[in-house]
Each structure stands twice: as structure tokens, then as C-alpha cells.
Amino acid sequence: MENNSRRSFLKDTCKVCLLGAATFSIAEFLVSCGTTAKGFKTTVTDNKIEVPLSLFDTSNSQIISPRNYEYEIAVQKNTDNTFQALLLRCTHQNNQLIPTGSGYYCSLHGSQYDKQGNVKKGPAEKGLPHLTIETTPTNLIIHI
Numbered sequence: 768m769e770n771n772s773r774r775s776f777l778k779d780t781c782k783v784c785l786l787g788a789a790t791f792s793i794a795e796f797l798v799s800c801g802t803t804a805k806g807f808k809t810t811v812t813d814n815k816i817e818v819p820l821s822l823f824d825t826s827n828s829q830i831i832s833p834r835n836y837e838y839e840i841a842v843q844k845n846t847d848n849t850f851q852a853l854l855l856r857c858t859h860q861n862n863q864l865i866p867t868g869s870g871y872y873c874s875l876h877g878s879q880y881d882k883q884g885n886v887k888k889g890p891a892e893k894g895l896p897h898l899t900i901e902t903t904p905t906n907l908i909i910h911i
């Protein structure tokens with residue numbers, strides 16, 4: 768009887784430890800290097816999005832959230848003042864990706880991408896699509 772209680776206690780304790788370890792590693796991944804600003808709201812018009820260049824005065828990384836579009840877009844201002852725009856749609860099965868600060872994470876099957884959209888961990892095999900960008904004196908125009 769005493770052995771059964773001890774065994775039950777150890778099994779329950781191990782389950783809590785495993786859950787804690789799994790939660791910690793995902794949480795640690797999600798907050799690593801967190802410098803990405805979040806959620807500029809806009810709309811898609813004629814398959815284009817306009818983003819003010821002034822948005823990048825405070826942070827070189829911005830997440831764009833079009834109200835009438837299924838996926839967010841990550842826009843990065845590079846050190847040479849060029850821009851890259853990544854569609855945050857997992858190339859495995861089209862799930863919306865979560866920005867992590869050091870890249871992007873898919874909560875459906877665990878794929879991970881770096882900030883340039885390259886696959887760091889599968890099951891995804893292809894990198895993220897880079898969207899075409901035009902610049903005007905005041906805005907970025909992103910083609911979807």
C-alpha cells in the first residue's frame with residue numbers, strides 16, 4: 768500500500784516536471800531576443816498594403832496586421848535602409864506564424880523560421896515568401 772502511494776506520488780510529480788520543462792522551453796523560445804514591435808493595423812486595397820515609413824522610426828521590425836487579410840506580414844528595415852516583407856504563413860500547411868523576436872514559430876506542428884524566413888526546424892521545408900515592396904517618399908507599398 769505504501770509503495771503504491773509512493774509510486775503514484777512519483778508519477779504525478781514527474782508529469783508536473785515534464786509539463787513545466789516543455790512549457791519553459793516553448794516560452795523561452797517565444798520571448799528570445801524580443802525586439803519586434805507588434806500589430807500595425809491597416810487594410811489591403813487592390814492587393815497592396817501601405818505602411819508609413821515613420822513606423823520604422825522607433826523599431827526596425829514591424830508586424831503588419833491587415834484587417835481584411837488572413838495573415839500578418841513581418842517587415843524588417845535593413846541596415847542599408849532597404850526593406851524585406853515576409854508573409855507569416857507557414858509553408859507546411861498554411862498556419863499563421865507567431866513572431867518570436869529571433870524569428871517565427873508555427874504552433875501547429877512546430878516549424879521555426881529565422882528573421883530572413885529561412886527554415887530553422889521542420890516539418891516545413893521551404894522558406895517564407897518575400898513580398899514585393901515599393902517605396903515612396905513617405906510610404907512602403909507591399910504587394911500581396
Ligand code: FES
Pocket residue numbers: 857858859860861862873874875876877878889890891
Ligand atoms: S502548418 Fe506549420 S508546421 Fe505544419
